[in-house]
């Protein structure tokens with residue numbers, strides 16, 4: 001474990017080929033709506049990251065052999081073959097919507113397959129694998145700036161703009177490079193159903209998720225942790241900044257308490273106000289506090305880009321999060337305690353946070369959120 005908060009460099013791995021946008025997605029009622037998961041997201045995010053001292057950009061280094069081994073370790077071979085073949089055979093302008101078996105069970109189908117999307121998703125995965133390798137090797141922090149996102153993709157299903165699960169690929173990469181137990185902390189507003197399903201069968205992985213309650217947010221089905229290695233903090237109403245930071249800090253503490261020596265972060269900026277796919281009211285500046293929470297974990301960290309769809313907010317979100325990770329953010333006096341994820345104590349933690357005094361919850365140490373059913 002490195003010294004807390006001592007990292008001065010954030011290695012941003014920038015996806016090289018980001019081409020290809022979905023012409024539409026379906027809403028929960030099956031209506032066709034515009035897709036906001038655009039190529040331009042990457043430029044906005046890079047602009048915000050580039051303003052932070054200590055951010056260093058590089059290209060993905062993972063070769064095809066390492067990448068394909070990593071993808072096949074996470075996803076079903078027939079699903080991957082289907083994705084590749086359908087993506088390669090679709091003429092420009094055509095798409096495959098629902099006429100295939102690789103849809104998540106009980107969840108409304110929303111994500112088409114278009115020509116070339118397998119290639120772009122594969123390059124997104126290459127970015128995540130490369131970033132994870134970098135953080136595991138350096139012991140520091142990396143950031144996979146990639147699209148499309150991945151946390152809704154399961155072993156043999158796609159959905160929610162996701163085809164290949166970049167976060168779980170990153171987690172397994174950190175395991176391959178020396179970390180026996182790795183945690184994946186997901187703070188996208190949408191529950192990472194694909195990540196949860198994949199990690200359910202991984203005894204050395206921890207999954208913690210802060211998200212909008214899933215009866216009112218995607219995937220619009222009831223969810224609960226499948227075992228003691230997963231912990232969820234769903235919010236039925238938009239969280240205050242203090243509640244959001246406390247929830248993420250609690251999950252990081254749980255991951256560390258369960259023996260994780262490295263973390264992957266599924267970073268979703270659809271948690272801020274005015275996101276076209278979000279319903280929360282947070283200001284982008286809250287992400288600097290979230291970044292500090294992870295910086296104080298004192299373990300190698302690989303951030304993987306998930307959602308965040310408001311082009312006018314993405315640069316600010318990335319700027320604040322990276323500023324927090326590198327501990328160069330302006331911090332209000334008296335806020336330090338919220339980031340100390342190494343405090344000890346016996347405060348039970350869970351969705352009952354919502355019914356407690358937010359200030360008290362924020363400063364209460366969390367030792368075991370694994371007891372949530």
Ligand SMILES: [Zn+2]
Nearest residue numbers: 188190270307
């Ligand atoms: Zn999302």
